[in-house]
Amino acid sequence: MFTGIVEELGEVVSIEPAGAAGEAVLLTVRGPLVSSDARHGESIAVNGVCLTVVDLGSGTFTADVMKESLDRSSLGALTPGSPVNLERAARVDGRLGGHIVQGHVDGTAGLLSRDPGDNWDVLRFGLSRELSPYVVEKGSITVDGTSLTVSAVSAPGAAEEYFEVSLIPATLEATTLGSLAVGATVNIEVDVIAKYVERIAAVTAARNAAA
Missing domain, CATH: 2.40.30.20 (Elongation Factor Tu (Ef-tu); domain 3)
Incomplete structure (x- = not known):
């Protein structure tokens, strides 16, 4: 973990x-x-x-x-x-500075654009239709092993699905995201809690339908 x-x-x-x-x-x-x-x-x-x-x-x-x-x-x-x-791996007696990350990659995404700012850079990544239901604004996502907060996400059913993250200077300096070029591919892990909720809902619905 x-x-x-x-x-x-x-x-x-x-x-x-x-x-x-x-x-x-x-x-x-x-x-x-x-x-x-x-x-x-x-x-x-x-x-x-x-x-x-x-x-x-x-x-x-x-x-x-x-x-x-x-x-x-x-x-x-x-x-x-x-x-x-x-x-x-995280120590059980340490602080959870990011969020729960399993290290089990769900898929990849490409960097669509980066918009440099005075105090942060905004990076936009493409999002597959398979992963888009698990990504929400202000939720957590892991990009190349970096715990980030989603600052924006495309509207449901948009022609081009994406999510954005806003990176502070410390993140840009300490990770590969600072030098990531447009078109590069990154590893994505969505919040595991969302996947569990989906599974529980699906199993419950199937059991109710069969009852």
Whole structure:
């Protein structure tokens, strides 16, 4: 479990094919802070994707990335030298500075535009019809592992569905979002509470209909 508060801006060191069919990869990332107290088997979020540490080096960690994660996230597009947002798993005795983040990416989104301001930048991302019901204005969303508040969202049924976030200088400086170019793809995780509510409502409706 994570909070979406990025601890460190890391860098991809290497990506090596793994598995019999080469469909998985071994991802090695430089992150002195997050790897300083990491142990084999622990979790670290890389651009919002929960990965398991399988090896540790001097200021680096290596994780297995399976085909499912490559297919559903932007990790497959990383190359050596790519910057990545890093966060260690949350401690149960710590403060929840962001929101409940599982590290289970729901999909990806493209950056449609960015509007720089004096004290913040407004970023607009495209939103798939599958994910749009879970995104609400002033709600929480995770973009490349960063917990953000939705500042605007497209009207229901709009021809182009999107959401916007307003980023303060601290977020722009401490995460990859500060240098994100229009057209770039990011990982999206919607609020897990919304997904549970939808599931409970659907199951309840089905049971009532069958009664």
